Amino acid sequence: MQAKGRVVVAMSGGVDSSVAAALLVESGAEVVGVTMHLAGDSSRCCSLEDAEDARAVADALGIRFYVANYTGAFQKEVIEAFADSYLAGRTPIPCVACNKRFKFDHLMERARVLGGEAVATGHYAQIRQAPEGGSWSLHRPVDLQKDQTYFLFQLDQEQLSRTRFPLGELEKEEVRDYARRLGLATADKPESQEICFVPDGDYAAVVERIRPEARARGGEIVDRAGRVLGEHSGIHRFTIGQRHGLGIHVGRPMYVIHIDPVLRRVTVGDVQDLELDSIDVEGVHWISGSPPTIPIRSRVQVRYRHAGALAEVVPLGQSRVQVNFLEPVRAPAPGQAAVFYAPDEEVSQEVFGGGWIASRVGPSETSAREGRAACP
Amino acid sequence: METERIYLDHNATTPLREEVVESMARVLRDLPGNPSSPHREGALARRRIGEAREQVAGCLGVAGRSVVFTAGATEANNLVLRGLLGQGASVHPRHLVTSTAEHPSVLAPAEDLEKGGVRISRLSVDDEGMVERSGWLEALEHAPSLVSLLWANNETGVVQPIEEWAEEASARGVPFHVDATQAVGKWPISLDQTSIDYLSCSAHKLNGPKGVGCLIHRAGPAPSPLLAGGGQERGMRGGTENVAGIVGFGVACELAQGELAERMDHYQRLRDRLWDALKQTLPSVRRNGPDPSAVLPNTLNVEIPHTAGDVLVEALDLEGVAVSAGAACHSGSVSPSHVLVAMGRSAQQAQASLRLSVGLGNDSGQIDRAAEWIGLLARRAGAENSDAG
Numbered sequence: 001m002q003a004k005g006r007v008v009v010a011m012s013g014g015v016d017s018s019v020a021a022a023l024l025v026e027s028g029a030e031v032v033g034v035t036m037h038l039a040g041d042s043s044r045c046c047s048l049e050d051a052e053d054a055r056a057v058a059d060a061l062g063i064r065f066y067v068a069n070y071t072g073a074f075q076k077e078v079i080e081a082f083a084d085s086y087l088a089g090r091t092p093i094p095c096v097a098c099n100k101r102f103k104f105d106h107l108m109e110r111a112r113v114l115g116g117e118a119v120a121t122g123h124y125a126q127i128r129q130a131p132e133g134g135s136w137s138l139h140r141p142v143d144l145q146k147d148q149t150y151f152l153f154q155l156d157q158e159q160l161s162r163t164r165f166p167l168g169e170l171e172k173e174e175v176r177d178y179a180r181r182l183g184l185a186t187a188d189k190p191e192s193q194e195i196c197f198v199p200d201g202d203y204a205a206v207v208e209r210i211r212p213e214a215r216a217r218g219g220e221i222v223d224r225a226g227r228v229l230g231e232h233s234g235i236h237r238f239t240i241g242q243r244h245g246l247g248i249h250v251g252r253p254m255y256v257i258h259i260d261p262v263l264r265r266v267t268v269g270d271v272q273d274l275e276l277d278s279i280d281v282e283g284v285h286w287i288s289g290s291p292p293t294i295p296i297r298s299r300v301q302v303r304y305r306h307a308g309a310l311a312e313v314v315p316l317g318q319s320r321v322q323v324n325f326l327e328p329v330r331a332p333a334p335g336q337a338a339v340f341y342a343p344d345e346e347v348s349q350e351v352f353g354g355g356w357i358a359s360r361v362g363p364s365e366t367s368a369r370e371g372r373a374a375c376p
Numbered sequence: 377m378e379t380e381r382i383y384l385d386h387n388a389t390t391p392l393r394e395e396v397v398e399s400m401a402r403v404l405r406d407l408p409g410n411p412s413s414p415h416r417e418g419a420l421a422r423r424r425i426g427e428a429r430e431q432v433a434g435c436l437g438v439a440g441r442s443v444v445f446t447a448g449a450t451e452a453n454n455l456v457l458r459g460l461l462g463q464g465a466s467v468h469p470r471h472l473v474t475s476t477a478e479h480p481s482v483l484a485p486a487e488d489l490e491k492g493g494v495r496i497s498r499l500s501v502d503d504e505g506m507v508e509r510s511g512w513l514e515a516l517e518h519a520p521s522l523v524s525l526l527w528a529n530n531e532t533g534v535v536q537p538i539e540e541w542a543e544e545a546s547a548r549g550v551p552f553h554v555d556a557t558q559a560v561g562k563w564p565i566s567l568d569q570t571s572i573d574y575l576s577c578s579a580h581k582l583n584g585p586k587g588v589g590c591l592i593h594r595a596g597p598a599p600s601p602l603l604a605g606g607g608q609e610r611g612m613r614g615g616t617e618n619v620a621g622i623v624g625f626g627v628a629c630e631l632a633q634g635e636l637a638e639r640m641d642h643y644q645r646l647r648d649r650l651w652d653a654l655k656q657t658l659p660s661v662r663r664n665g666p667d668p669s670a671v672l673p674n675t676l677n678v679e680i681p682h683t684a685g686d687v688l689v690e691a692l693d694l695e696g697v698a699v700s701a702g703a704a705c706h707s708g709s710v711s712p713s714h715v716l717v718a719m720g721r722s723a724q725q726a727q728a729s730l731r732l733s734v735g736l737g738n739d740s741g742q743i744d745r746a747a748e749w750i751g752l753l754a755r756r757a758g759a760e761n762s763d764a765g
Contacts (some may be wrong), residue, residue, distance in 0.1 A: 006694075032694065066690045113757045114691045 006030040007164060008111035009120045010103050011065070013053030015186045016122030016167060019175045022182055023166040024120055025061050032114060033058040033065040036102055038074040039197040056185050068110060070102060077101050079197055083210035086203065086236035087217075089261035089359060090335025093151075093304070094195060099123075100154040108162060118162045123148045126168035126349075127160050136160035138287050140341070140349035143171045150304050153339045153354035154285050207236040219264030221248055224257075224363055229268065235259050238266050241274055241331030255331075258363035267363045275328035281338045284319045284355030291315050298340040298352060300325070302332040313340055313352075321355065334359040379696035382742045384650075386581075386735030387530050387558060387675060388700055392624070393583040393736070399627045400585060403620040411617050412606060421619050428626025432590060435629035436575065437566035444591045444609045445622050449557040450481035451602070452576035452591035453524070455612065456553050457485045459599025460522055461494050467521040467551070467597055471495040474524045475507045476718040479555060482524050483714075495520075503720045504666035505534035512541060516548055523552045527559040531702055531715040531731055532665040533675025535563060539570045546571035551596040557581055557589075561632035562640065562672050567594060579621065583736055584628030588621035639736070644673035646734040650743045651676055657751030658759055664716060664729055676732045679721070680750075682758040683728050691753045697746045700731045 009021040011033040024031045035051040051067045058065035078094050078101070085092035103121055111119045124141035125148055136157050140147045146167075155163065167175055179187035198206050208214050214234050221230040230248040232238065237245070242256040246268060255274055258267040279302070284291070292315055299308040300323050309329045314322045323338060332338070339354035383391070403424060409417025411425050426440070433440040446452045461470050474486055476498045490496045497520065499511040507525065523545050528535045542552040553574035559565060561582030567575060573596040578589035591612070593599070598612060605614020632639070648668070654661050664677040680688070685701030692699055702713040712726035721729075730750075734743070754760075 064694060066693075068690075069686070110687050110690075113687050113753065114694055115756075 005117040006032060006115050007118045007120050008032045008034055008107065008114055008116040010107055010122075011035050011054040011058065012122070013050035013057070013186060013189075014122065015176060015179045015184070015189055016124075018054070018057040018122070018184050018186045019170075019178050019182075020120055020122040020164075020166040021057065021063065022061055022178070022184070024164070025063060027166075031061070031063045032111075032116065033061075033063050034107065034110065035065070035067045036107060037067055037069045037071055038098070038102060039071070039079070053186055053189070060182070060184060068107075070106060073106070074098070074102065079206075080210055082195075082197075083207045083214075083236075085335050086207045087211060087214055087261065088335075089235055089259035091239040091333040092335045093337055094197075095151045095304075096154060096337055099151050104155060104159050104163070108159060111162075118164050120164035120166060122167055123152065123165050124167050124172075125149045125152055125165045127163060127165060129161075135288060138351040139168075140351070141165075141168045141170075146172050149341075149351045150301055150337065150339050150354075153287070153337065153351055155287060156285070157287070157289050160287070204234070204237045208234075217264055219266065221246060221266045221268060223250075223254075224267060224269050224273065229254075232266055235261060235264055235266060240333035258360065259334075260362075261359075269363065271330075273363065274331040276325070276330075276332055277328045278322060278324045279329075279332050279338065280316075280358040280360075281321050281323055281355040282319065282358045284321050284353060286353035287351060288353075291318065296340075296352070297343045298323075299343050300329075301339045301341065302329060302357065303336050308341060310343060319355070332357050381696050381698065382746045383698045383737065384732045384734055384746055385698045385700045387533070387731060387733035389580045389586065390583045390735050391737060392585060393628060393631055395631060396584055396624045396627045400620040400624040403623045407619060411619060412608065421617075424623050425617055425619060428622045431626035431630040435565075435633040436560070436577075436592060437568040438592055438594055441610075442592050442594045444593055444612045445617060445625075446589050446591055446613055447587055447618070448580070448589040449479075449555060449576045449578035452578075452589055453479070453481040453555055454485050455591050455599050455602050456574045456576065457482065457489060457522070457524060458602060459612070460551070460597060461489050462600070463492065464600060469495070469521060471497070471518065471520040472522050472524060473497045473499065473512075473515045473520040475499040475501060475526070477501045477505060477507070477529060477715045478524070478526055479530055479557070482526075482555060486524075501718050505529060505532045505664070505715065505719050506666060506670070507536055513544075516544060516550065519548060520550055523550055525554055527554050527556040527565075528563060528672045528675075529715060530558050531713055532677045532719075533558070533672035533733070534665050535559070535670050535672060538572070542571040542573075558672060558675075560629075561636070562643065562674055564636065567592065579625035579628055582628050582632045585621050585624040588618050588625045590625070640673045643734050644668075646738050646740065646743050647674055647676050647732075649740055650732060650734070650747055651678075653744060653747030654678065654750060657747060658754055660760055664719065664721070674734045677716075677729060678732070679725050679729045680754045680759045681725075681728055682761055683754050684757065685727055685729055688730060688750075688753060688757055691757070692746075692749055695749050695753070697749050699746075699750075700733075701727075701729065702731060 007024050007029045009031055011017045021031055021033055035054040055065055078098050082092045082094045108119050124146035126139040126141055129136050140149050194201055214236050218233045220228050221232050222228055238256050240256055254268040257269040257273045295312050295314040298313045300311045301308040309325050311323045311325045334357050336357050337354050338357050340352040342348045342350040407421045409421040411422040429440045429443045432443050460467050486496050497515045499507050501507050527538045538554050545552040551573045554572050555576045557578045560577045573594055575592040580586040601612050603614045660681050662679045665671050689701045712723040716726035
């Protein structure tokens with residue numbers, strides 16, 4: 001890091017962003033800490049209590065610090081969008097929108113007014129630039145256990161040029177050791193895992209709080225043949241691949257394989273019915289700024305903790321692709337992100353881009369292979 | 377390296393005058409006694425409080441016995457409202473007249489009292505922040521049991537014609553309370569010329585210490601104490617006195633009284649210079665409030681279209697300029713200023729507003745540099761961008 005100008009660091013109060021701030025201070029940058037107050041105080045993270053942790057770290061580092069209130073926008077752009085996505089039969093991943101809209105769009109704009117040349121976060125990811133002022137690229141971090149690139153696929157060239165990820169080259173344990181060495185108050189703070197505004201992992205309760213009408217919208221649970229096996233009290237209680245809490249008795253394990261938001265019908269099937277060899281992906285963003293013109297080979301990750309599957313990504317216009325997996329993939333859920341990585345993960349670990357797994361019309365329509373092109 | 381600081385947030389709080397610091401240090405060092413004790417140590421402390429009481433009273437034009445020392449104006453406001461209209465109220469019928477643009481330390485207890493059955497009439501303010509006269513005259517017809525209004529608003533600096541209204545209330549036998557926290561030390565006040573019954577103020581707004589203020593009780597029923605205890609302050613405020621704070625308050629009042637005309641002139645020249653400079657650099661800037669003659673001489677509340685006040689406050693802070701996006705207690709909250717909203721501003725307009733308040737220690741060089749920074753950073757934030765509509 002050779003940053004010497006003013007850098008705005010998003011400080012959550014956790015160990016990662018605290019160390020990110022400390023590393024930037026060490027590099028000689030003029031660091032300004034900002035805690036984004038996002039979810040209300042009922043949340044497990046981004047609360048004012050966390051802001052006080054961040055303030056203590058900022059004081060210890062001797063840097064300027066502010067709390068920026070974005071609760072109104074976060075409620076609308078993230079929490080309500082999350083509820084509406086469930087009600088549309090999808091399985092949302094709100095962290096992508098949170099990162100894109102808040103840590104980058106909103107915070108970057110604030111940083112610009114504050115005279116900051118860059119925004120830094122405690123994400124585990126790496127940014128590189130091609131030689132001689134070439135284009136910017138996003139790569140997995142050194143610590144693959146902590147890889148957060150799945151949440152960052154929407155970053156664009158302009159944003160990458162003004163973003164720093166000081167933890168990209170470190171292992172998590174190094175980060176903790178560093179925090180302890182500095183005596184940072186947050187060194188041993190437990191990691192947050194759940195979605196920050198969903199306490200206890202009770203998604204349905206959050207959806208019903210935001211959209212109370214969801215409660216009165218029950219429907220049928222059917223099998224692939226359309227036979228009614230039971231009833232449910234709202235499609236927002238289900239996600240693709242879900243096995244527990246179905247309330248039906250068939251004599252063998254059954255899994256949710258399709259959710260129809262219009263008929264409010266949940267279709268269940270056997271485990272092999274979850275296997276898809278192709279998905280459509282919409283709202284696709286390419287980090288390079290230009291979509292490929294021919295099909296490309298890629299490792300495609302369909303949820304955060306997914307090793308990724310080798311696939312052929314076939315461009316279908318500006319922002320849509322078809323992903324044809326070499327081996328079937330289990331339970332890609334509409335609403336989750338599909339993120340495209342370089343196929344040879346030993347070398348570049350580059351993130352090409354990603355998009356949203358599209359809803360399918362019905363449970364059987366899984367092998368639309370028209371338009372499949374040969375590998376380059 | 378820290379840049380020079382330019383502090384333009386004197387309505388939030390003010391730095392202490394050196395004379396105040398010295399007087400307090402002497403008390404802390406040399407006067408350890410409890411003012412209620414009969415021995416010499418107690419008597420010495422008691423005498424210093426008596427002197428301070430006269431200094432405060434002299435500054436406000438009242439008799440020393442009408443001064444009730446409190447921990448500040450918030451406590452004084454709570455004391456007069458809750459102490460007169462709360463449970464076991466001494467006045468009837470329980471009906472309070474106030475306005476929508478009051479300080480939270482009046483609005484919040486009023487809300488509590490309302491839950492307890494007290495009738496609250498909240499007068500509207502016009503688009504310049506003046507309480508509407510028609511509503512005032514109508515409210516008086518209902519013979520309320522207490523009126524509580526700000527003399528000068530903390531966010532806009534708008535000065536109400538308080539003396540005239542107190543006269544009108546008095547003619548109908550209605551007790552009148554004024555929160556003069558921002559006015560004391562920046563506006564001529566002489567209660568002996570008025571029909572004001574109760575007045576709240578705070579030392580730290582006039583270059584005195586934080587944590588001390590007073591309620592002036594000239595006439596009307598005595599409020600029941602919020603803090604019952606050893607009977608200090610004529611039974612209206614229990615607890616051993618904050619001797620050093622009270623002494624500092626007294627010195628700050630005496631200095632303010634002696635320097636009032638000079639200070640008002642100094643503040644007004646700086647404030648007007650700032651306004652002129654801002655108009656030059658930001659043609660779209662708008663003033664929130666009436667003609668400057670009805671505004672505290674030190675206060676300038678402006679809307680800079682297409683900016684976000686909270687971000688500008690941070691950006692200016694990084695360059696060494698301390699200002700506010702409304703009252704200090706609004707900082708870090710998303711809700712727009714209730715004062716500007718009461719004046720009919722949209723949430724967006726209110727959030728594009730800055731409160732600039734000058735004070736002792738500011739000079740014209742600072743004002744010019746601050747105006748430059750405000751112009752530069754407001755433009756960076758989106759002001760004067762013709763594309764922004």
